Amino acid sequence: MTIFLNQCKAEMLRMFRNPYFIFWSLFMPIVFYYIFTKVVNTDIADKELWGAHYLMSMTSFSVMGSAIMTLGIRLVQERSQGWTAFMKVTPLSSLQYSLAKMIGQSIVHGFSIVVIFIAGVVLNGVSLSAYQWIMSGCWILLGSLPFLGIGVLIGAMKRVDTASGVSNLLYMLLAITGGMWMPMEVLPKTIQAIGAWLPAYNYGNGAWEIIRGGVPEQKNIAILAGYLILFMVLSTYIRRKQEAV
Structure with missing residues (x-):
């Protein structure tokens, strides 16, 4: 257990020391939030609701990107550098190693959520009830699990440049089709129809429902759970195939 906890701590420290994480997961979402709520004229009557809505979008965007790109690329780097092979001779099992990464990443995601929420209060005076702050934060944190699963899948790739390209492309496509950069209602009908069944939209929609006084839809929960499984x-299948070679 001590080795496992130390590994979790090491994973967290590595992320905080990674300028790539700071830029994409904290700096860029806050910049986008400022631009689309302060600079760009969105012609939305309810500015207060829009400020809260887009805050949830950018927080989800941040956590989703960190889960897909940071975790996946790091796994490929470690395999290419022989670190994964070295870990096999330690008391830490491959399952514990993967869990430590996911737990460490989730704790850092919690930190990202708090920072971006604070940015929303400072920049736009976003005002939500304590229940809404807590529930939306918990939803964004727990709802990131399917995207951690995507990160693990990307981590099975052999080349860092391939993993980086695939993760960036996938991240952008999910953000666009998920309505995180602009409301889903203004997107083409085809994208709306496709996006409704993708994890990004169902992830963001859960938080959007909470800030409007509701709860995540059962469809959101079911689709995210299905993608996670x-x-x-x-x-698991890919990892076993690779270990058998």
Whole structure:
């Protein structure tokens, strides 16, 4: 247990020391939030609701990107550098090693959520009830699990440049089709129809429902759970195939 906890701590420290994480997961979402709520004229009548809505979008965008890109690329780097092979001779099992990464990443995600929420209060005076702050934060944190699963899948790739390209492309496509950069209602009908069944929209929609006084839809929960199971099954299968070679 001590080794496992130390590994979790090491994963957290590595992320905080990574300028790539700071830029993409904290700086860029806050910049986007400022631009789309302070600079760009969105012609939305309820500015207060828009400020809260877009805050949830950018927080989800931040956590989703960190889960997909930071975790996946780091796994490929460690494998290419022989670190994964070295870990096999330690008392830490491959399952514990993967869990430590996911737990460490989730704790850092919690920190990102708090920082971006504070930015929303400072920049736009976003005012929500304590229940809404806590519930939306918990939803964004727990809802990131399927994207951690995507990160693990990307981590099964052999080349860092391939993993980086795939993760960036996937991240951008999910953000666009998920309505995180602009309201889903203004997107083309085809994108709306496709996005409704993708994890990004259902992830963001849960938080959007909470700030409007509701709760995540059952469809949101079911789709995210389904993707989580799918990605975990695929990553387990791929890992076993790679270990058998």
